Amino acid sequence: MRFLRRFLARLANFATRRQNDQRLREEMEEHLAQQTAENLRAGMLPAEARRQAVLKFGAVEAVREDYHAEQGLPFIEGMLQDLRYATRQLAKSPGFAAVAILTIALGIGATTAIFSIVNAVLLRSLPYPEPDRLVKIFFNNPGTESYAVRFSVPELDDLRNRAGVFELVSATARGSVDLTGGSRPQRLEFVVASPNYFSMLGATPQIGRLFGPQDFTPGYSPSVVISDALWHRNFAADPKVLGRSVHLDNDPYTIVGVLPPEFRHPGRASAQDVEVWLTSGFRATTDPPSTRSARSLPQAYGRLKPGVTLAQAQDRLTAMANELRHEYAADYPPEGNWTIEIQPLQEAMVGKIRPTLLVLQGAVILIVFIVSLNIANLLLARASCRQQEMAVRRALGASRGRIVRQMLTESLLLSFMGGAAGIALAVGALRFMMRFIPSTIPRGSEVTVDWAVLSFALLISLLTGLLFGLAPAIHSSKSDLSTAIREGARGSGYSTRSNRLRDALVVSELAIAVVLMVGAGLLLRTLRDLLKENPGFNPTQVVAACVSLPSPNDPKLDPYLTIARQSTFYRELRRRMNAIPGVELAGFVSDLPTTGQPFNFALGIEDRPSKSGEELRAEPIIISPDYFKVMQAPLVRGRYFAEDDQDGKLPVAIVDESTARRYWPDRDPLGRRLRIGQDPTSSWRTIVGIVKDISHDGLDVDGVPHVYISIYQKFDAVQGVVFRDFAIVLRTSLPASILEPQIRHQVQSIDPGLPVYNVTSMSELLDRSLAARRFSAQLVGGFAGLALLLASIGIYGLLAYMVGQRSHEIGLRMALGAGRADILKLILQKGIILAGSGVIAGVILSASTASMMASLLYGVRPRDPAVFLIVPLLLLAVAVLASYIPAWRATKVDPMAALRDA
């Protein structure tokens, strides 16, 4: 209380700049007069009496100083004074200030921009209430290495009723549907979930209501909840939308609610957000109903009971999975070793992108380091020039702490100015980067510059300021008084102690640059290899367009119920596509290469003794006979499908080379028979051809085995998956944009309810599948370039400064007979030694940290020899180049002038 009162009184004095000198002077005068009078009374002579009084009073200046200190706030006063002085100092050398602030702004801007992505994706908690209790539930068969397998309704019931750790468990499935009824049919992403989905996530509607227990039916409920975006786009944000009917894959649904704009389905990120939510009891669609082994449900999310920790829940689930395996031994083959695992929802959503973002964040922090080292070096050079000033200050009584404080004020002023510019830069850079941020980065839409980002930027500014300010500050406060004054007077100060510090700074800068360049090299090499990789087909001059046949739940509404009706449609579509001018050939495929998720289905092979522990799996791809010809995928043996490989004829299949090798390692697969799915009544298909491998699941994915099936032959829904989406592929020299209206027109003149979407060239699709890799590789590459630039500026600056300081010595050497070549060698040598040490340190550092990047590489080892050879050579070359300029300038030193000036 007393302290506060005193502080406020001082603050008031400080704020009003009241320096009440008058009062103290009068009091002192009075004091001395009284003391003098007293002394006179004691019998002293007047002069002596006055003298004794003054002596007794003590040092007037010290008293006055203490008095002033008590009057105001000396610490803050000192700081303001330092700040004023620092501003003057910077204003005196605007060039230096501009360069320093700009580099700091670059470093802090880059770091802040990346941090705002990291913050939104990794750090900020999910936008649901109590997000820590939300988990994603996985069912795994670790014994056969199949993970995230589907589950059955009884298993879902076990999670709800038997596990006892969940408050709510919701099963979900995701897909896309045709929305019809508007001006043009649309393809929308939808999620079908248990009725408790929204209460589990804690969502509230914007208008209307969300799903609840009243929506429970064994099959699909006729209610639908739509996203805010769809509401605005299709219904002009009309509040009367509630109760309106929409058609999804021909089935009628009634809109019951609209979600708020910020709500997002917590699933994987994709180019298109989920915009339609349906609900189902998941009990009517499985056939036979709800047996334990009818595993058709793809995803489950849960909310843990309050107070249940993740570890407790996991223990309980592991125990329960054990019990179930024993109780229902027939449904859980022992070799699968079926388990249930949970993962925090946040981790499940962002897991894959985490290493990429961490590498990016690491890269920018290294940039900030380099920037700091560079500025430290600049400041050291300035400090050497100001040694005399500091020496005078100390001679006049400034304490060492005071000088450090003053120097730090200068560097903090620099770093905060740079930081402010950096934040502005980050906001701009972020807007720019968001245009390139791949849609596969989860939560990308949540990236903003918020308080956390701003505090981060301030913290980084403070740290950089301290980092680059401390060395020069301590250095200048340490300088020995007498030598500094003498040396300064002589004007030749390349003293060894400060130089060793400067050398060390430049070497660390180079080492960090090497680390960044090696990282960028590895990522870029991965990208380049992937771009060069042969996808197994010729993507140039191919245009793809997606179409989806509706699959209504009510068979009476399904115009494509039988294979005969589908075949009629496909043949008509084929005729019309081939008739488009400029189209050489048209084909159809159920799933375009590099798009979508790989599906795994059980595979049956005739006459193959099933080895225990082995699971036969493959992904079926349904194609039209011309598909391989359009894609120019080479046939190895046998034949392609023909137009008359249709229903009623011999069921046929084509496999790719790796499938052939894997399942028929020592036999010819031609003529052998296989079967997809677990249903023992489905028909065998005879293999009629083998094609080269097509990287179907993405260029950077070691794909699953593929089996191709003709589009004209009956292929039943397997494990709840209906094959109704397909893509048209056209071999043509025309661009996609020109073909799009014709494709749409032709498709919709057969069936006006079919949406045509994602019309692009095949090369574009391949390109897009590498977007996340390209994003990170190019960013890190850019940072590495920046690091290289900064490091070469660093080495250039150091040598240029050294040449300046040593011009006297150089002049002397030349006067004594040294040739220009000797001088050139002298300086270059210094540069090469510095660069060499930096490169060696950097290579050691990279070799020991590169393995952290392993998960981001594909086909390139973390210690790739080419990268580890090229990067050091490149850096050395640049360093030599940077040292050459000052070295060349050194040879231009005029010995006469140098000696005279000294």
Add this chain to the structure above:
Amino acid sequence: MDKKPDVLQGTLALMVLKTLDVLGPLHGYGIARRIEQISGDLLAVNQGTLYPVLLKLEHEGSITSEWGASENNRRARFYQLTRAGHKQLQAETRDWEQTAAIIARFFEVKAEDLS
């Protein structure tokens, strides 16, 4: 800045408070004289240090000051104890007495008392 130990500073403040408590309103010189008379040479060479302490006490609200006329009819600043200052004096006196008593007991202890 502060070369004098804090104990001395604290003691000086306490002496000022006590002086004002006993003698009523007083100017700087008067306080200095009084302290000198009682404490001997604590302020013998540094009477001036009193003034920053007076200002600090005033900031803290323990004393107030106003201009008045001194014995020889000159302008002098008179200091006076406030109610808060009075309370502070009582509290600090108690503390001092306790501390002094404890220290005194320690000094009285002889080796044989501890065995």
